Amino acid sequence: MTSRPGKPRPPSEPRPAEQRPGERRLAEAAKRTKPATLDDVAALAEVSAKTVSRVVNNEASVSSATRERVMRAVELLDYKPNLNARVLAGDRSFLIGLFYGGPGGFLSDFQAGATEVCRDSGYHLMVEPWDSDSTQLNRDMASLLRQLRLDGVILLPPLGDDRLICNTLRDAGIPMVQIAPCEQAPDSPSIGIDDYAATRRLTSYLLDLGHRRIGFILGSPGHGATENRYRGFTDEMHARRVPVDAALVGRGNFHFPDGVVVAERMLAERKPPTAIFASNDDTAAAAISVAHRRGLQLPRDLSVVGFDDSPIASMVWPLLTTVRQPVMAMARVAARLIIENTPRKHGWPVPMPSSLLDCELILRDSVAPPRS
Amino acid sequence: MTSRPGKPRPPSEPRPAEQRPGERRLAEAAKRTKPATLDDVAALAEVSAKTVSRVVNNEASVSSATRERVMRAVELLDYKPNLNARVLAGDRSFLIGLFYGGPGGFLSDFQAGATEVCRDSGYHLMVEPWDSDSTQLNRDMASLLRQLRLDGVILLPPLGDDRLICNTLRDAGIPMVQIAPCEQAPDSPSIGIDDYAATRRLTSYLLDLGHRRIGFILGSPGHGATENRYRGFTDEMHARRVPVDAALVGRGNFHFPDGVVVAERMLAERKPPTAIFASNDDTAAAAISVAHRRGLQLPRDLSVVGFDDSPIASMVWPLLTTVRQPVMAMARVAARLIIENTPRKHGWPVPMPSSLLDCELILRDSVAPPRS
DNA sequence: CTGAAAGCGCTTACAG
């Protein structure tokens, strides 16, 4: 055990721990006021620090007898490696960045899923908001990356499509995982759902019920989800030979207030839609709100569907028919991708697989056949 | 500059930087591939590492000439202190824990506010969820605290009232700030709003409009907000000599589904309330949803008020009258409290002030005089 | 399969 010059170990207190087994050692450990270090474990297990390090890091080349002995010492002293020392000495940080910038709905579940995986692996999550419009974003981010040396970064939409951010990360040599991007960056995996297919299915459901005038509230420009959902909608409509009326397609931004504006306009049309497909639940809630305000009976006078199955979907009346994204699962996959591929020297050691997770149609009360 | 034994600096490449001013040095800096270290700055500024450290840490005793010179070198090399080295050597971590366990609504705004303050001070936020029911919470938390050595922890409700958590933190010697607790822990500051006064004001508003049968949906047991809001309600009712009907007081837990159950029961009463005061916006939204389902006209047939001014308050129809909590401001105050009082040796160096921030009544569309 | 030495990039405790 090393100690600072100011606090030498009193010579009157020898360290019998090494010579005595079991109980005695436990008592020693309990008395200890400062957390045990790797050297403490090494002394107790009567091996070198390096060997303890090997055991703690699950390296293969340790005899099982030695491993056993070290593990017992770790237990006894309740040893936890000091993260900062590990990071400073090694080339991994055990830190994952979760960067976000867009609407907040996604974040909270995602964070929960990622934190769960991190905790199981001794990793930690640094959640950082970024304002894409900030002029000093790249400076700020570069500075953060140098201070923290993240092992990887998860980019929540729409950050995965931000050139500046992706370049900053690439320059810093930090692996990233994009969530639901428009287009995949070279060498970086992405995680998402099949927005296109899900939208087609939900559109098909509305068509099957007899709807023909269906309004569509777009999401924010620059989000992969926005484009894929709209394509799914139009493709399904065309496939079923139902025209898409341009007057019934409105630009939104995934936020409630814009949804209100768009829905107001649609419902004020001479021939209003009998159904509205909103690109997310917040704007679907907006459509419902507008409909109530105009005295419509839901879902009789208007069907509304959303996307995400966010909390709001179950808080409006009628309950929203929507698509459930497996947000927690996406988070877990993303976090594992980073953890399992650290340490690495330059870029990903193996090609990282992108994945498209399954999502689920949630049929609730906000849809009915159109009044003929 | 030090370097690992494996990578000695080629002797053919001397380091002219120290002898040459300005431009040349900048060029040197640009070529550099690894981030500059404190020693690099010291060499360039021709001072000792310790002096650079003093400047970087804003210690007083540095002549302004020296300070200037060091600052220029820092600029030139774009030096950022390595967080891990700082933490390992010093006794602060530049890390603040944001622990939460309850409903998520609060978290996202709070996180935004705290992150903002942290970024300005070179701090970082570790957001960690804790399940109060977990049997190994204290083990997990103790382990985390030893790995990370947080400079302080912010406890979102209801964690500030969790004995086990507070004790674990105290044992680890980590300062904490409680947000909106039931009762203040000794030696720890708390941040909140005056729930009691706000509830009285909002209750008074309903009474002024003529409401006499007012239902109340309680929050989760164990939250400070739950108790203080209920006390505010009953005290105001009593002060105005209006009886509180026990049949119109329902146990909730701040979540929508429970709000639905409670509201159903109240509205099924022989003499239903003309107004419902919900302890938060989610349960207020539940009351609104139930009212819609029962075919009531809002706010004519039923007034509803909530608390928090969370996003849902503006997404339901009619728009919710509620109380706006200054969540971002609370977050900033809490984060600053920790930052400004680190480093410290044992507990808070000075008595930390608790604060009660102002909140605001937001009058919207969900309230009207009772139908007589 | 195991260990001794050096180093990661800072700060502390001293000394002047």
Add this chain to the structure above:
DNA sequence: CTGAAAGCGCTTACAG
């Protein structure tokens, strides 16, 4: 006001 030395608790690069 400034600096030289030692140390924080780990891992890397070697050597055996």
